[in-house]
Amino acid sequence: MTQLNPIAFELQNLQLRLDGVALFPEISIQLTAGELLVVMGPSGCGKSSLLAAIAGSSPSEFELRGNIRLQGKQLNALAMERREVAIVYQDDLLFPHLDVAGNLLFALPRGDSLQRLDSVQRALASAGLAGFEKRDVATLSGGQRARVSLLRSLLARPKLLLLDEPFSRLDEALRQDFRQFVFAQIDIMNIPALMVSHDRRDCPNSQFYSLQDAQMQMLNGANI
Amino acid sequence: MRATNYKLILVSLCAGALFILPVMAGLLGTWLPALGYLPSIGASQISVEPILAVFAHPSSYSSIQATLSSALLATGAAFVISQWLCMQLYNSNSWSWIKRSIGLLLAVPHLAFGIGFAFLISPSGWIMRLLSPGISGFNVPPDWLIINDSYALSLTLVLVLKEIPFFLLMSLAAMGSFDVAKTLQVAASLGYSRGEAWLKLVFVQMYPQLRLPLYAVLSYSLSVVDLSIILGPTSPPTFAVLINQWYGDADTDFRLLGAAGASLLLILVTVLLGLIFALEKLCSKIAQGWLLAGPVRYGVGYFAWGYRKIAKYTVIGLWASTLLTLAVLLLWSVAQQWRFPLALPSKWSLKYWQLSWQQLPEPLFNTALVGFCSATIAISLVIAILHWQSQSARSVNQQSSNSSQLLLWLIYLPMLVPQVSFLFGIQVLLVGLGLDGKLASLVWAHLIFVLPYCYLTLAKVFLQFDNRFFQQAMILSQSRWKSFWMIKMPMLFKPIAFSFAISFAVSVSQYLPTLYVAGGRFNTITTETVALATGADDRISASFALWQFWLPLLVFVTATAIPQWCFRRRKGL
Amino acid sequence: MSILKKKSTLSAGFYSARALLISLGLCTASFTLWAADQTATALNDSPAWQKTLASAKGQTVYFNAWGGSETINAYIRWAAEQVEDQYQVTVKQVKITDTGNVVSRLLAEKSAGRTSSGSVDLVWINGENFKSMKDNGLLAKAYTQQLPNYLLVDTENKPSTLYDFTTAVDNLEAPWGMAQMVFMYDTAHLDSHPQDMHTLLSTVQDNKGRFSYPAPPNFHGTSFIKQALIELIADKRLLSKAVVKEDFSKVTAPLWAYLDKLHPLMWRSGRSFPSSAGQMKKLLNNSEIFISLSFNPNDASNAIANDELPESIKTYVHAKGTLGNTHFVAIPFNAKAKEGAKVFANFLMSPAAQARKASPQIWGDPTVLAMQKLSEAQRQSFSDLPLGQATLSTEQLGTVLLEPHASWVAALEQEWLSRYAK
Known part of the structure; x- marks a missing residue:
């Protein structure tokens, strides 16, 4: 590598404590634009809490130590709506009172209404959902819902994408399909992404970050 | 995030200043005369004389007895029946129908229902008319002691009929916090009969959330005045009515007696609630062993198809009594002459509709105005409190910090304290501040009683709202305000509208607060209805009761129809 | 047509003069009664009463009256319309279930030291409640002697207009109607x-x-x-x-x-x-x-x-x-619209209002007025009233x-x- 990728997202000596007890060892992570890192660990080790802390949605009794930096900006004290961090869960959390277009429009920044509609249509088309604008979200299939949910998060133009076991609700065939879709979108958006997962197939390059051990590991068990 | 805790405390303090201080002042303003201090009638000697006078009054003893028996019986019966109905009918084919229609029953004011019910069941009532003279053989009404009986049984019956829907609604809300169907499934696989499973697993989990409604109903039954005037015993009347009579006695010395009686009623309510609390503790101690003793083998238990049928008929009976009440009020309102034993009026007339039309605008407007104002303020306050509560919650399962617990009790207090025990003091207070007879004071007085019910009907659903939707919205829109108004509020529109309708109905039914605070400046449909019900004309009192009956019903139907219509294309809601 | 329907003093004076002539012609014997009518007229024209009428204009009178009878409520509505038309006084009936509650409210106002701008301007009252208000100083100063129509009241033959359940009325309340069990x-x-x-x-x-x-x-x-x-x-x-x-x-x-x-x-x-x-x-x-x-x-x-x-x-x-016994209307000590209340009380005692009230189709409440003190036409309006089919004559009432x-x-x-x- 001759050209040094600038660091887009960084966790410095991060630690989460609940009532004085650390959930996991101090971790430090650096991600470049377009890079996806998968975080793994046994259940209860604080994977979801880590994502919540990065997104800014963790309950107030969690004590956060260390730094969270996105594009050089310190996120620690920033309110969740100012962080420009998107988070996608296994539950799609589509707003049931809005139609598909409504859900997407809600995430789009303000602007010319025709242009906004156009971006919605293009986004849907890119996901193979052209013409779905007026559909009630409750009538979508699981895979369709997952895509709309991801599209929605990306339309908000986040600078970091967090994925909390996004595929675990989907059946095997859909999972593979959606995984490709997600990877493609991250690539297109060219933003760093952090994913919490149980599934080894989610890991690009057969690498993952072990939260327990606070270091990168190969799927075959080797430390990096 | 930490700021929301301060906000919560701030809100609690504001609520305290707005509601609790005046209630305390009202209590004090009642306790002083109860101890013989009321300078305006020349009483300035602190003594226990008034309290002794209450005990010496010939009517006190049996009045308290009738009050106690009717309130305990009504509360107990309504509670047990409602729980039995839940057990029998949960997930039966009528269950979803019950869930949807229970609000309608709840919206009907006690007073209108009571007036109509008296038209139905009195010895010269509609039922007896339908049976006479053909079946019963009566040409003149039998001399049966049905309405205004000295044991207050008819009052008790109406209270039971009116409180069952309330308990049902509260139980439905309580069932929302855990998976009842799964619980029953697991229990069945362990060999528990449905009845036993329900008692040991479902009811036990529901009870903590039913405690407060239970206390509120008991306190209400002990202190209800308007309904008791119509249906309660007359010689002597129930204790709350007796107190009200003392307040209204021509002899001003009776004010001291009234105040002493009101204070005693408060003590009575407190002691009873304390006893029930103690009984609860005792029961849970005793039940420990029984809970873990394992299933009763081959126990038929309390659940069988035959029982389910009875339960169904009970619900149908609830509906039938309400519809028949509505029908008999309608008939009376268009009757010109309707004497016993005719099944229908002999002369019909729309005169009383016209009459009530001419006189209605003002009380109707006042009722609607006060109802809308108090319900709107209540719902806004409650939403603000609940939203802060949900944002400052430690986690989903642990919503009660100390400050919000305190706030809860402050909100619920007016529901547990009998109205007569502080309204006299409030009246003196408002008059002293020159605030009586003002619209704002009246709205405020209604708010005291509307707020707890508003909170009670909304809190559960609101706090169970999946906060991740709100967080997702904030991340997406980067605006708290937008997320709150465009996502959280619309998604909670249905329960909010429901709670608004219940709040409105509670405001409509306020009789004593309107009487004491409005200073005669604001007559509502309820004060007019009570005034006319004590008079001689059944027809005009029926047409007013009818308006009291369906004004809250109208608001209820509208309030539940609007979100339904808005989201008619949305299956996910 | 009644005397009081005319607003201007001139025509009122004219009608009174006519009434005077008629009563002179027909009742020459009773000079004292003539004097009473004369005084009524004089009172009507007196600067004091004119002043009361002037300050009553535009006032709103909150009349606290038992509201359990639609018949009576309808009559009160009629009376309110009349004084609105004739004197520009607005009367609002506060329908109460128990006069004692009004006494309670006045007590509360008194203990709060509110000596003016009270919430009650006029209250329908008698007996115990009157005694209670009198004893507790909840009544305005004696006022009925200022009301022109009070002179037409039959205080001579109806002692209960002067002693309300044996309590001396002392001009503190204006007789409104007669009652007999x-x-x-x-x-x-x-x-x-x-x-x-x-x-x-x-x-x-x-x-x-x-x-x-x-x-x-x-x-x-x-x-x-x-x-x-x-x-x-x-x-x-x-x-x-x-x-x-x-x-x-x-x-x-x-x-x-x-x-x-x-x-x-x-x-x-x-x-x-x-x-x-x-x-x-x-x-x-x-x-x-x-x-x-x-x-x-x-x-x-x-x-x-x-x-x-x-x-x-x-x-x-x-x-x-x-x-x-007799039932009355009284003005509380702190009434806000005292003048308006007086005008309304005076109207309620007017021959026209009393005759209407006595009609069995309207209310059927017996009058407090003395027939001899009225003009021929006014007397006629009473004697023209049909005796209800279930009503006893004065003789039968015993x-x-x-x-x-x-x-x-x-x-x-x-x-x-x-x-x-x-």
Whole structure:
């Protein structure tokens, strides 16, 4: 590598404590634009809490130590709506009172209404959902819902994408399909992404970050 | 995030200043005369004389007895029946129908229902008319002691009929916090009969959330005045009515007696609630062993198809009594002459509709105005409190910090304290501040009683709202305000509208607060209805009761129809 | 057409002058009465009254009056429209269930030190409540002597206009209507009516469960007890004096003995009582009871006209007379619209308002005015009134019995409650 990728997202000596007890060892992570890192660990080790802390949605009794930096900006004290961090869960959390277009429009920044509609249509088309604008979200299939949910998060133009076991609700065939879709979108958006997962197939390059051990590991068990 | 805790405390303090201080002042303003201090009638000697006078009054003893028996019986019966109905009918084919229609029953004011019910069941009532003279053989009404009986049984019956829907609604809300169907499934696989499973697993989990409604109903039954005037015993009347009579006695010395009686009623309510609390503790101690003793083998238990049928008929009976009440009020309102034993009026007339039309605008407007104002303020306050509560919650399962617990009790207090025990003091207070007879004071007085019910009907659903939707919205829109108004509020529109309708109905039914605070400046449909019900004309009192009956019903139907219509294309809601 | 319908002083003066001429021509004998009418006219024109009328203009009078009767409410609405038209005074009826509540509110206002801008401008009142307001200083200064129409009141032959339940009125309240206890019975079920308390008992014996009276302290209930006491007590002279505590149980023994016999025969065997005279009327209509009572001699006729009672209902009084009294309107000490209240009180005593009130189709409440003090036309408006089909003539109404001394009420109620409302 001759050209040094600038660091887009960084966790410095991060630690989460609940009532004085650390959930996991101090971790430090650096991600470049377009890079996806998968975080793994046994259940209860604080994977979801880590994502919540990065997104800014963790309950107030969690004590956060260390730094969270996105594009050089310190996120620690920033309110969740100012962080420009998107988070996608296994539950799609589509707003049931809005139609598909409504859900997407809600995430789009303000602007010319025709242009906004156009971006919605293009986004849907890119996901193979052209013409779905007026559909009630409750009538979508699981895979369709997952895509709309991801599209929605990306339309908000986040600078970091967090994925909390996004595929675990989907059946095997859909999972593979959606995984490709997600990877493609991250690539297109060219933003760093952090994913919490149980599934080894989610890991690009057969690498993952072990939260327990606070270091990168190969799927075959080797430390990096 | 930490700021929301301060906000919560701030809100609690504001609520305290707005509601609790005046209630305390009202209590004090009642306790002083109860101890013989009321300078305006020349009483300035602190003594226990008034309290002794209450005990010496010939009517006190049996009045308290009738009050106690009717309130305990009504509360107990309504509670047990409602729980039995839940057990029998949960997930039966009528269950979803019950869930949807229970609000309608709840919206009907006690007073209108009571007036109509008296038209139905009195010895010269509609039922007896339908049976006479053909079946019963009566040409003149039998001399049966049905309405205004000295044991207050008819009052008790109406209270039971009116409180069952309330308990049902509260139980439905309580069932929302855990998976009842799964619980029953697991229990069945362990060999528990449905009845036993329900008692040991479902009811036990529901009870903590039913405690407060239970206390509120008991306190209400002990202190209800308007309904008791119509249906309660007359010689002597129930204790709350007796107190009200003392307040209204021509002899001003009776004010001291009234105040002493009101204070005693408060003590009575407190002691009873304390006893029930103690009984609860005792029961849970005793039940420990029984809970873990394992299933009763081959126990038929309390659940069988035959029982389910009875339960169904009970619900149908609830509906039938309400519809028949509505029908008999309608008939009376268009009757010109309707004497016993005719099944229908002999002369019909729309005169009383016209009459009530001419006189209605003002009380109707006042009722609607006060109802809308108090319900709107209540719902806004409650939403603000609940939203802060949900944002400052430690986690989903642990919503009660100390400050919000305190706030809860402050909100619920007016529901547990009998109205007569502080309204006299409030009246003196408002008059002293020159605030009586003002619209704002009246709205405020209604708010005291509307707020707890508003909170009670909304809190559960609101706090169970999946906060991740709100967080997702904030991340997406980067605006708290937008997320709150465009996502959280619309998604909670249905329960909010429901709670608004219940709040409105509670405001409509306020009789004593309107009487004491409005200073005669604001007559509502309820004060007019009570005034006319004590008079001689059944027809005009029926047409007013009818308006009291369906004004809250109208608001209820509208309030539940609007979100339904808005989201008619949305299956996910 | 009435004198008071004209607004300008000139035409009012003209009409009064005409009335004066007529009364001169027809009633030459009664010079004193002429003088009364003359004074009324003079008062009408007096600068003081004109000043009252002027300051009353635009005021809103909150008239606190029992609201249980649609008939009466309708009459009050009519009267309110009249004073609105004639004097630009707005009257709003505050419909109350119990005058005692008004006394309570005034007490609260007094204890809060509100000596003006009170919430009550005029209150319909009599008896105990009046005494209570008078004793507690809750009434405005004497005012009825300023009202032109007060001079037309028959204070000479209607002593209860001066002594309200034996309490001296002292011009603190304006007489509004006369009341006399009458009984109503259903001729469809009873061939003849009782003549006194004893025959009432025997009638009820034959018709078990078909009579009742409201439970004291209800006004009508207490009145029935007083009527019974007057008829049954050995020495009637005791009643005009204050109760002597020591003798009370001895002298009232016949009353309690009577009630002990009556109650088991009554409606609901005397275990429950109607809440009011209003409820009694409903019971009478439905044949739950055959005998009811009222303080309005026209009540039955009025109710028949209104289809509230069947035509078989007739009125009767006890042979040796029944209780009579007067009801009034009073202005509280802190009334905000005192002038407006005076104008309205004056209007309520006007011949036109009184004649309308006396009409059985409207209300049927007997007038407080003296016929001799009225003009011929005014007198005519009263004599033209039809006698309701169930109304007794003045002769048939017989003797009016005076109310016992006020102290009897509390004593009787207390004893009644301890015997029958335990």
